[in-house]
Amino acid sequence: MTEAIFWILTALAGGRQHGYAILRDVEQLAAGSQTIRVTTLYASLERLERDGKVRHAGDETVDGRARRYYELTDEGRQSLSAEAERLAARLRAAESRLGGRRPLSVKPASAARVSKGQTDLPGLAT
Amino acid sequence: MTEAIFWILTALAGGRQHGYAILRDVEQLAAGSQTIRVTTLYASLERLERDGKVRHAGDETVDGRARRYYELTDEGRQSLSAEAERLAARLRAAESRLGGRRPLSVKPASAARVSKGQTDLPGLAT
DNA sequence: CGAATATATACCCGATTCGGGAATATAACC
DNA sequence: GGTTATATTCCCGAATCGGGTATATATTCG
Numbered sequence: 001m002t003e004a005i006f007w008i009l010t011a012l013a014g015g016r017q018h019g020y021a022i023l024r025d026v027e028q029l030a031a032g033s034q035t036i037r038v039t040t041l042y043a044s045l046e047r048l049e050r051d052g053k054v055r056h057a058g059d060e061t062v063d064g065r066a067r068r069y070y071e072l073t074d075e076g077r078q079s080l081s082a083e084a085e086r087l088a089a090r091l092r093a094a095e096s097r098l099g100g101r102r103p104l105s106v107k108p109a110s111a112a113r114v115s116k117g118q119t120d121l122p123g124l125a126t
Numbered sequence: 127m128t129e130a131i132f133w134i135l136t137a138l139a140g141g142r143q144h145g146y147a148i149l150r151d152v153e154q155l156a157a158g159s160q161t162i163r164v165t166t167l168y169a170s171l172e173r174l175e176r177d178g179k180v181r182h183a184g185d186e187t188v189d190g191r192a193r194r195y196y197e198l199t200d201e202g203r204q205s206l207s208a209e210a211e212r213l214a215a216r217l218r219a220a221e222s223r224l225g226g227r228r229p230l231s232v233k234p235a236s237a238a239r240v241s242k243g244q245t246d247l248p249g250l251a252t
Numbered sequence: 253c254g255a256a257t258a259t260a261t262a263c264c265c266g267a268t269t270c271g272g273g274a275a276t277a278t279a280a281c282c
Numbered sequence: 283g284g285t286t287a288t289a290t291t292c293c294c295g296a297a298t299c300g301g302g303t304a305t306a307t308a309t310t311c312g
Contacts, residue, residue, distance in 0.1 A: 002298070006216060013223035020260050029219045033212050037300050042262065044298085064307050065260055077224070084220040086159050087213055090132060093155045094210040097139035098203070128269070146289050163271050168290065170269085190278050191289055 001083045004040050008048065009072065009080040016057045018067040019045065045070060053079060127209045130166050134174065135198065135206040142183045144193040145171065171196060179205060 011017060011025040019041055026036050036044075048054035053076035057069040072080070137143060137151040145167055152162050162170075174180035179202035183195040198206070 003216075004299075006220070010216075010220050010223050013220070018260080020258095023260095030215070033215055038261085039263090039301075040299055043300090047298085063259090063309095066306085067260070080220060081224060084217060084224065087217045087220065089156070089159055090129075090136075091210060091213045091217060094132070094136050094139070094206060094213070097136050098207060098210065130270075144289080146287095149289095164290085165272075165292090166270055169271090173269085189280095189288085192277085193289070 001079070001086075003034055004036050004044050005048065006080075006083060007034065007036055008041065008044055009053065009076055009083075012054060012070060012072045013077065013080055016069050016071040018060075018069045020067075022070070048076065052076075127205070127212075129160055130162050130170050131174065132206075132209060133160065133162055134167065134170055135179065135202055135209075138180065138196060138198045139203065139206055142195050142197040144186075144195045146193075148196070174202065178202075 007026040007030060008022060010029060011022045014025070017025060023036060023038065023041055026034075045054060049056070049070075052073055054070050055073050057071040060067045060069065133152040133156060134148055136155060137148045140151070143151060148171075149162060149164065149167055152160075171180060175182070175196075178199055180196050181199050183197040186193045186195065
């Protein structure tokens with residue numbers, strides 16, 4: 001899941017909203033860490049709808065300005081939950097590696113005869 | 127930061143590794159949640175090197191097979207740390223919204239005269 | 253009144269990224 | 283001898299992101 005998609009789903013997880021409101025909501029939620037562009041938003045909403053994660057939730061005209069509302073489907077909510085879990089897993093992985101742990105050294109299948117230095121790798125375009 | 131880039135940086139955060147070992151390392155780290163393709167890996171490493179996040183760390187020939195080693199730069203380690211923080215922020219945001227909280231309702235600038243129903247939005251290609 | 257700004261949606265199109273397919277090369281296993 | 287594992291690279295199409303711009307209306311400022 002891309003970051004743009006994630007923020008849109010998260011914004012909608014709070015309830016029905018129209019496009020522009022999602023934009024401002026994400027701005028607040030992400031607090032500068034990421035801004036979604038207008039073009040990305042509407043393109044993403046189209047894709048999310050196509051994929052059954054989001055659906056129309058009525059149109060309204062407020063002060064002459066037409067608003068199109070969107071809401072999460074059950075599937076959308078589910079995939080946001082799943083993404084949250086993956087996020088947590090990624091966070092744990094990064095923290096453990098950044099915490100100074102040794103890498104679980106990947107051992108070669110057999111005793112290795114190692115020749116260091118400049119070995120011209122085949123097709124190696126410098 | 128894309129997920130592929132994140133996993134590669136995390137793998138390298140444990141220490142110097144060559145391409146194929148990164149691949150297996152990520153497989154283990156992500157435990158099925160995501161697999162990086164070979165093509166993605168080498169293309170990403172090129173980009174990471176270009177961007178100063180990763181650098182060459184020598185070539186070796188082990189059992190006749192040429193290996194190209196990579197390691198994180200300080201900048202690379204820093205951007206992984208930064209990404210971990212953003213990950214945590216995203217996780218908190220998703221959890222709070224999924225936890226059933228109401229959205230902070232975004233209020234229109236003035237008293238709204240709302241007309242519900244089918245209002246033909248301009249240029250609305252159904 | 254006219255200009256600028258905020259709200260709200262949509263189209264066009266280039267740049268980046270991802271990933272499938274395949275090529276190359278060697279060692280090990282059956 | 284063929285398959286599998288190791289290890290890197292090229293080609294190229296598909297998806298996504300985002301800048302620029304167009305459209306439309308209401309409000310605010312000079």
